[in-house]
Amino acid sequence: MIQPIFLTPVFQERIWGGTRLKDIFNYDIPSSTTGECWAISAHPNGQSTVTNGKYKGSTLCELWNDHRELFGRMEGDRFPLLTKVLDANDNLSVQVHPDDQYAKECENGEIGKTECWYIIDCEDDAEIILGHNARSKEELVSMIKHNKWNELLTRKKIKPGDFFYVPSGSIHALCNGTLVLETQQSSDTTYRVYDYDRRDHNGNLRELHLEKAIEVTTTPHRIRKVDPIIHKINTSTITTFVEEQYFTVSKWHVYSRLEMIQDKPFMSVSLIDGKGKLTVNHDSYLLNKGQHFILPNNMGAFVLEGNMQMIVSHP
Structure with a gap:
């Protein structure tokens, strides 16, 4: 499992x-x-x-x-x-x-x-x-x-x-x-x-x-503007800040419940505010501000419940 x-x-x-x-x-x-x-x-x-x-x-x-x-x-x-x-x-x-x-x-x-x-x-x-x-x-x-x-x-x-x-x-x-x-x-x-x-x-x-x-140092300096892409899933919001050569970085703001699929090589997750629960394969894990974890490959479907803000990155 x-x-x-x-x-x-x-x-x-x-x-x-x-x-x-x-x-x-x-x-x-x-x-x-x-x-x-x-x-x-x-x-x-x-x-x-x-x-x-x-x-x-x-x-x-x-x-x-x-x-x-x-x-x-x-x-x-x-x-x-x-x-x-x-x-x-x-x-x-x-x-x-x-x-x-x-x-x-x-x-x-x-x-x-x-x-x-x-x-x-x-x-x-x-x-x-x-x-x-x-x-x-x-x-x-x-x-x-x-x-x-x-x-x-x-x-x-x-x-x-x-x-x-x-x-x-x-x-x-x-x-x-x-x-x-x-x-x-x-x-x-x-x-x-x-x-x-x-x-x-x-x-x-x-x-x-x-x-x-x-x-x-790159000279002259090149301004790299960030144009966030906002995607709403029911009451929750996923804001993708950057997708580039080394990483994709998003902010997930979970309001109540968010169902997702882990379809990346892995996801790095940092909970920066709030608390809630992560459910994977019928197992639940309590989440609190300041926790950091990885969602590994082939983990499949998972559910986040609570009121939480997290920064998520993957290759």
Whole structure:
């Protein structure tokens, strides 16, 4: 009998982290500077662990390696997606990620990092940095060299429910007062461009990676507009934000009852608000805000009941 796969997250402390992962989701975080919840992850830097069923205690990486049938027998040497929840209590560094080809050649076979953000919550005046104003590599280098950050960086006001697609090569940063669910390629390669002259716990300026960052930055910046597609099923709503090379990401807002078929290689599900119940093959599972799980391949029909909001992604 195929069951959903519930997962325990891994938490990462960051200089810019806070306590909202505990305050909002009641997670047992390691400190008051906890910045990242790696919720659905098989990356070696933080692996989720199965909490139910016959695979209980296994890591997601072990499932990918030993039970590829759960994921539609997808090809590849790694689970392809990584789901995080980020608490930006302070500004993140301004950064950029490489594409697959550059990462393979320059980062020991790592993959690139295209990502996207769903704004769960934010302060009234919150913003993000997404994109830059340099018209050429030469202008990009000059503006960085002369610290013209206000002229170079593009800032956008944000509100809860906003969604942003951030392909590799995009200069970007979350800013303070923001809680985000991030769906990304399963990569941990980041090049810092600017970090507000912050120092680490030892008093040292945090490392920048300007040479690589300049090499991989798309110039001029390409705006990738998001045009959500909204599909109503009875009283529930499925909003598909993006369907692209690496992932499809949707928001499911369940009002009362939603019947679905799992017809993808797998689905990664993060419950960001509400509570309810998942029924699969006559077995029921209680769901609460902050849970993360995978609906495996060939699971077939399932029913969601309650009042819940969830972010769902699949390859």
